[in-house]
Amino acid sequence: MTGNPAKLALGEIRSNELGFSRLAVLAAVLDSYLLDVVDVDFSACTWFDANMSAPLGVVFAHALDNLNTLKPCGLRQGVEAILAKNHFLTGFGFPEKADTHGTTIPYQRFSATDDRYFAAYLNRHLRGKDLPIMSEALSQRFKNSILEIFVNAAMHSDSKLGIFACGQYFPQRNRLDFCVADAGLGVRRKIYKELGLKMNSDKAIEWALQEGNTTRKGSVPGGLGLKLIREFIAMNKGRIQIVSDRGYWEFSPQGETLTRMDTSFPGTVINIEINTADTSSYRLRAESKN
Amino acid sequence: MADRVTLKIFDIVGGPVWVSTDDGQKVFDKIVAAFKANRAVELSFANRENLITAFLNAAIGQLYGGQYDEAFLQQHLAFADISDDDRAMLGRAIENAKRYFANQQAYDQTWQEVIDEDEE
Numbered sequence: 400m401t402g403n404p405a406k407l408a409l410g411e412i413r414s415n416e417l418g419f420s421r422l423a424v425l426a427a428v429l430d431s432y433l434l435d436v437v438d439v440d441f442s443a444c445t446w447f448d449a450n451m452s453a454p455l456g457v458v459f460a461h462a463l464d465n466l467n468t469l470k471p472c473g474l475r476q477g478v479e480a481i482l483a484k485n486h487f488l489t490g491f492g493f494p495e496k497a498d499t500h501g502t503t504i505p506y507q508r509f510s511a512t513d514d515r516y517f518a519a520y521l522n523r524h525l526r527g528k529d530l531p532i533m534s535e536a537l538s539q540r541f542k543n544s545i546l547e548i549f550v551n552a553a554m555h556s557d558s559k560l561g562i563f564a565c566g567q568y569f570p571q572r573n574r575l576d577f578c579v580a581d582a583g584l585g586v587r588r589k590i591y592k593e594l595g596l597k598m599n600s601d602k603a604i605e606w607a608l609q610e611g612n613t614t615r616k617g618s619v620p621g622g623l624g625l626k627l628i629r630e631f632i633a634m635n636k637g638r639i640q641i642v643s644d645r646g647y648w649e650f651s652p653q654g655e656t657l658t659r660m661d662t663s664f665p666g667t668v669i670n671i672e673i674n675t676a677d678t679s680s681y682r683l684r685a686e687s688k689n
Numbered sequence: 690m691a692d693r694v695t696l697k698i699f700d701i702v703g704g705p706v707w708v709s710t711d712d713g714q715k716v717f718d719k720i721v722a723a724f725k726a727n728r729a730v731e732l733s734f735a736n737r738e739n740l741i742t743a744f745l746n747a748a749i750g751q752l753y754g755g756q757y758d759e760a761f762l763q764q765h766l767a768f769a770d771i772s773d774d775d776r777a778m779l780g781r782a783i784e785n786a787k788r789y790f791a792n793q794q795a796y797d798q799t800w801q802e803v804i805d806e807d808e809e
Contacts, residue, residue: 554710578782621789
């Protein structure tokens with residue numbers, strides 16, 4: 400423990416590879432502190448995508464678990480408003496701010512056994528009068544996708560610090576982002592633990608995306624949830640990102656990216672973004688050919 | 690034809706949220722218990738609020754793991770009070786289960802270790 404608080408800086412955070420990389424770097428630096436007081440300086444952060452509060456929650460949870468005291472500071476007015484509206488800052492002594500535009504699905508931390516509580520949270524906040532008017536079918540598929548992601552995280556991540564969730568509607572862009580993050584082993588280590596297969600982080604994500612692949616043992620089949628989510632996102636022309644350890648995967652109308660970040664993120668994050676103006680019917684097809 | 694018993698998922702799970710594998714397992718166990726008692730099952734999806742494949746994989750998908758053949762399941766398992774969307778999702782879960790159990794070893798063997806010195 401040092402006399403003066405340590406100071407770490409965080410830049411602009413958007414839902415992209417750079418944003419996730421910056422959070423991974425923050426996590427890596429914070430990892431060297433134990434029983435310390437750390438000022439997290441947001442003065443260089445000119446924008447923070449509210450849904451990215453979920454992976455930031457993972458980063459902070461690891462540091463708090465190491466008995467550190469974290470003090471967010473230097474927040475610009477706009478960024479503070481975003482993080483106060485979605486309740487992220489509430490735990491750090493900042494006052495809550497009313498979500499007057501009704502565009503926020505609040506930041507919340509769940510335990511792995513909270514599946515019903517999580518469903519109630521989604522049912523409550525995705526039904527709100529202020530969120531975009533989506534067709535019932537679109538809303539249902541979106542909700543199901545997020546539930547699949549949560550249940551997968553609960554089942555596979557071994558996250559002792561919980562599962563973190565947060566969503567944000569961007570009305571100008573007709574986009575709704577929702578992020579689920581866990582502080583668990585990461586896909587790569589989980590595959591090694593359960594199946595004894597050593598893989599790089601990016602390859603491990605690719606493995607998890609393949610139909611039929613699951614680290615689950617026993618008689619329950621798996622490997623369908625992500626496939627349906629991907630079909631849905633393709634139909635909706637939305638976007639899905641998975642970050643796990645150093646792996647980064649993104650799928651959108653612009654194409655598919657699979658890469659390895661320089662720094663490891665301490666857990667797994669899935670962010671899905673949907674086009675809320677889409678009016679497709681969203682009937683599940685009986686069975687795709689591939 | 691075996692006598693038919695109606696099982697309501699809502700009653701077995703104790704609510705309208707059908708998402709976890711554990712809750713799916715409860716439904717699976719009841720279906721198997723009915724089969725053991727020589728009953729056919731009509732599974733009611735009435736009053737559901739949330740339903741996802743993780744639940745269906747456990748509740749229905751694992752019935753296709755070899756214990757019962759498809760003809761038996763066609764004769765002894767029917768679904769009621771189910772929306773078109775949920776029926777389509779159920780169909781996908783069943784197809785996925787059949788493929789999963791038919792290819793379980795192949796899935797495991799296709800992937801070899803892929804690692805380089807960049808990550809230990």
